[in-house]
Amino acid sequence: MGGMPAAPASCPCGLPASYQDCCGRFHRGEASAPTAELLMRSRFTAFATGDTAYLLRTWHPTDRPARLDPDRRLRWTRLEILSSTGGSVIHTEGTVRFRAHYTERGRPGEVEEHSRFSRLDGQWVYAGVVQ
Template sequence: MSRTCPCGLPAPYQDCCGKLHRGAAAAATAEQLMRSRFSAFGVGDAAYLLRTWHPAARPASLDLDRKVRWVRLEVLETTGGSVVHTEGTVRFRAHYAERGRPGVLEENSRFVRLEGRWVYAGVV
């Protein structure tokens, strides 16, 4: 039995964000990229996070905190970011647990197309 994707969509991880993480598909929308990045935090895929970060803002390396468990994602609002746009934003609320204590990160992220692919460009 497959585990459900951490991004919150009702699909198995391998058929949802897993295919983006493996490089078998690319995000079609800014929201799909945002969801796949949340899932990458959830499964500890730092390489995917770096690959999908705009080069102008991307850190040289990324060490994910293994004490943080990402548990749920709420997409609150999107602007642009569709298959016909070149820019978009996704406002979201990411729920996590750190050492058993719940926490929430709320952010409005900006995404742009770079060489035909969506990348994370930073916080609005």
């Protein structure tokens, strides 16, 4: 996995579980995120741990980039889920509004986004930003 940081003990997504038992199982391919919110959390954790393969695998192919080059100066530190619509085990579409916190060169910052998710072949995928 060259260059990826070591897996954290507690999950960066903010849920009260270890990385191995929480988002790690999705990253390892042992399970698929059952809801849009859990996919959002697992994607945040993939940014935090440098798992670009998972990010690409869970991106809708319509607008998935050919490759990702994450900014190594950013350290993703905390995720806040602000709201969500749909996205449950019975839905085929959903949205999640979130705020992702980071530090860059010791300075805190945040990004807020309202993301769309859809099911593709039964799996939740990131489908872009709500316009």
